[in-house]
Amino acid sequence: xxxxxxxxxxxxxxxxxxxxxxxxxxxxxxxxxxxxxxxxxxxxxxxxxxxxxxxxxxxxxxxxxxxxxxxxxxxxxxxxxxxxxxxxxxxxxxxxxxxxxxxxxxxxxxxxxxxxxxxxxxxxxxxxxxxxxxxxxxxxxxxxxxxxxxxxxxxxxxxxxxxxxxxxxxxxxxxxxxxxxxxxxxxx
Amino acid sequence: xxxxxxxxxxxxxxxxxxxxxxxxxxxxxxxxxxxxxxxxxxxxxxxxxxxxxxxxxxxxxxxxxxxxxxxxxxxxxxxxxxxxxxxxxxxxxxxxxxxxxxxxxxxxxxxxxxxxxxxxxxxxxxxxxxxxxxxxxxxxxxxxxxxxxxxxxxxxxxxxxxxxxxxxxxxxxxxxxxxxxxxxxxxx
DNA sequence: GTCTATAATTCGATAGAC
DNA sequence: GTCTATCGAATTATAGAC
Numbered sequence: 001x002x003x004x005x006x007x008x009x010x011x012x013x014x015x016x017x018x019x020x021x022x023x024x025x026x027x028x029x030x031x032x033x034x035x036x037x038x039x040x041x042x043x044x045x046x047x048x049x050x051x052x053x054x055x056x057x058x059x060x061x062x063x064x065x066x067x068x069x070x071x072x073x074x075x076x077x078x079x080x081x082x083x084x085x086x087x088x089x090x091x092x093x094x095x096x097x098x099x100x101x102x103x104x105x106x107x108x109x110x111x112x113x114x115x116x117x118x119x120x121x122x123x124x125x126x127x128x129x130x131x132x133x134x135x136x137x138x139x140x141x142x143x144x145x146x147x148x149x150x151x152x153x154x155x156x157x158x159x160x161x162x163x164x165x166x167x168x169x170x171x172x173x174x175x176x177x178x179x180x181x182x183x184x185x186x187x188x
Numbered sequence: 189x190x191x192x193x194x195x196x197x198x199x200x201x202x203x204x205x206x207x208x209x210x211x212x213x214x215x216x217x218x219x220x221x222x223x224x225x226x227x228x229x230x231x232x233x234x235x236x237x238x239x240x241x242x243x244x245x246x247x248x249x250x251x252x253x254x255x256x257x258x259x260x261x262x263x264x265x266x267x268x269x270x271x272x273x274x275x276x277x278x279x280x281x282x283x284x285x286x287x288x289x290x291x292x293x294x295x296x297x298x299x300x301x302x303x304x305x306x307x308x309x310x311x312x313x314x315x316x317x318x319x320x321x322x323x324x325x326x327x328x329x330x331x332x333x334x335x336x337x338x339x340x341x342x343x344x345x346x347x348x349x350x351x352x353x354x355x356x357x358x359x360x361x362x363x364x365x366x367x368x369x370x371x372x373x374x375x376x
Numbered sequence: 377g378t379c380t381a382t383a384a385t386t387c388g389a390t391a392g393a394c
Numbered sequence: 395g396t397c398t399a400t401c402g403a404a405t406t407a408t409a410g411a412c
Binding site for chain 3: 036
């Protein structure tokens with residue numbers, strides 16, 4: 001593996017294990033097997049590394065929901081597609097998705113505000129899907145805010161407990177199980 | 189307000205806004221209106237403050253689910269009670285609940301391990317409730333792990349989006365809405 | 377209880393040789 | 395591309411006067 005690749009990978013693991021603030025450039029250098037000063041041959045700053053991780057993932061979530069929003073799917077099919085999107089991105093990038101919900105506070109302005117705007121836009125698009133579903137009668141009449149965040153929360157925390165290797169279900173089965181939960185709850 | 193009370197309150201707000209690592213003793217002192225050295229007249233260390241917040245809340249969640257577990261409620265009634273417990277504790281202590289899920293990594297050993305064991309025990313008890321419900325037929329047949337964490341995730345993230353003042357629903361209505369979602373999903 | 381002063385350490389980042 | 399050396403700033407915490 002190239003040093004540049006190893007640097008990115010080890011940094012991601014350290015941010016995941018200890019958090020951005022508790023990870024030092026010296027920690028990163030040690031994992032890669034170089035000196036701290038050499039890290040600056042690859043990146044301008046520690047902030048840059050966090051920025052790349054967060055906005056890289058945020059953009060993929062955002063583009064994903066835009067495609068779903070613009071599709072001709074029914075509201076329920078759109079919800080299924082969002083669940084599928086979340087599972088796919090989380091399984092492919094569990095650490096980055098984890099950073100997305102825990103380390104954005106450490107972005108510097110104006111990037112921090114940009115990040116929050118992006119997240120708000122994502123949530124707004126999801127809310128639109130739920131709203132359309134309620135109005136068309138495909139979904140139950142319920143409070144829009146509660147419905148939006150209840151569904152979002154159940155899929156956003158996937159990263160914290162699901163790993164395909166250790167779980168009793170594979171990603172395909174997980175998608176079915178989670179969709180069933182969101183659509184029908186836990187009662188028979 | 190007594191200085192000691194103001195110190196606790198302002199520290200909690202700062203930990204919430206910036207995170208534990210990004211909050212300095214000087215920040216805390218400034219909000220309270222004293223010098224940094226004076227903070228040490230009230231607390232032994234910054235770690236102590238985080239420790240108190242996290243274990244104080246963790247204990248309340250733990251005691252709550254123990255009482256629910258030992259009750260004669262049916263599985264569905266126990267789930268409703270856990271939802272109620274989460275809403276009550278989150279509305280009463282939104283910042284502390286937020287720290288519970290975002291700042292535990294910054295506990296020092298052995299407290300960090302103790303915290304994780306407590307959380308695992310809490311999750312285990314909740315899993316037991318779901319398991320009993322599936323076996324009794326009160327709940328749908330579904331993967332135990334997925335069911336446990338799907339429900340837990342939907343209520344654990346309450347702190348990040350719900351505030352009684354700004355929401356269209358009050359805590360009582362929120363409890364009904366969330367219970368309906370967990371039991372029956374979003375479809376009619 | 378609150379202050380000033382400061383110890384002791386750590387951190388992000390840079391300079392410049394090779 | 396990698397190193398040694400180091401700067402300058404920030405941080406937790408303590409000592410001791412008032």
